[in-house]
Amino acid sequence: MTDSNFEISDIDGPHAGQSVVTSGASPDEASAAMVLVHGRGATAQSILDLADEFRREEIAFLAPQAVRNTWYPQSFLAPLDANQPYLSSALSLLETLVSDLESVGIPPERVFLLGFSQGACLTTEFVARNPRKYGGVAAFSGGLIGSEGTPREYEGSLDGTPVYLGCGNRDPHIPVERVHETEAVLTELDGSVTERIFEGMAHGVVQEEIAHVDGMVDDLLSE
Numbered sequence: 001m002t003d004s005n006f007e008i009s010d011i012d013g014p015h016a017g018q019s020v021v022t023s024g025a026s027p028d029e030a031s032a033a034m035v036l037v038h039g040r041g042a043t044a045q046s047i048l049d050l051a052d053e054f055r056r057e058e059i060a061f062l063a064p065q066a067v068r069n070t071w072y073p074q075s076f077l078a079p080l081d082a083n084q085p086y087l088s089s090a091l092s093l094l095e096t097l098v099s100d101l102e103s104v105g106i107p108p109e110r111v112f113l114l115g116f117s118q119g120a121c122l123t124t125e126f127v128a129r130n131p132r133k134y135g136g137v138a139a140f141s142g143g144l145i146g147s148e149g150t151p152r153e154y155e156g157s158l159d160g161t162p163v164y165l166g167c168g169n170r171d172p173h174i175p176v177e178r179v180h181e182t183e184a185v186l187t188e189l190d191g192s193v194t195e196r197i198f199e200g201m202a203h204g205v206v207q208e209e210i211a212h213v214d215g216m217v218d219d220l221l222s223e
Helices: 044-054 086-103 118-129 176-188 207-222
Strands: 020-024 032-037 059-064 111-116 136-140 162-168 192-198
Touching (some): 032 044, 032 086, 032 118, 032 207, 044 059, 044 111, 044 207, 059 086, 086 111, 086 118, 111 118, 111 207, 118 176, 136 207, 162 176, 162 207, 176 192
Parallel strands (some): 032 059, 032 111, 111 136, 136 162, 162 192
């Protein structure tokens, strides 16, 4: 299937009306979906290129586009209010996308959520605020959003959802301590979390991470 757009339900805020670029199987024919969330300054199309690493004929790949290529304006380490209303709108977009996939026959437990950088931060914050059984979660170079000491009063259960958190220990944007905090919070929410900190790595994705997530996709499709 060639790249196309997936129409999602209306949402409020700055990200209303943004496109969702797709490739792979049609969502109404797929047995599973992967939602890929791009980083600051990037595009839906650029993160969708990563789908080639996980290509399976039965998977629909979907990448939402942030307004002006940014999900929220300030650092993910800023107070939550400093990133409103963009943050709430971005979280609503992901929630609506997951819901719309369910309406065409792909339930959350068959949806794999993957993000890089700002997209990884948004992805982990989304699943913490909306815990349920997902097909998988992968955050490349990211972590939960908010300033130090932000209350993590999330309720619910990820019900054993496999989660991968990968980051370099020399990442100039993502403190390792925030990755550790994210691992602890998602584990407390009953996620099955694998955390990997790469010595000497800055901000990026390495092949070991791709291989790990590829295995997670195999596990999802074998269920």
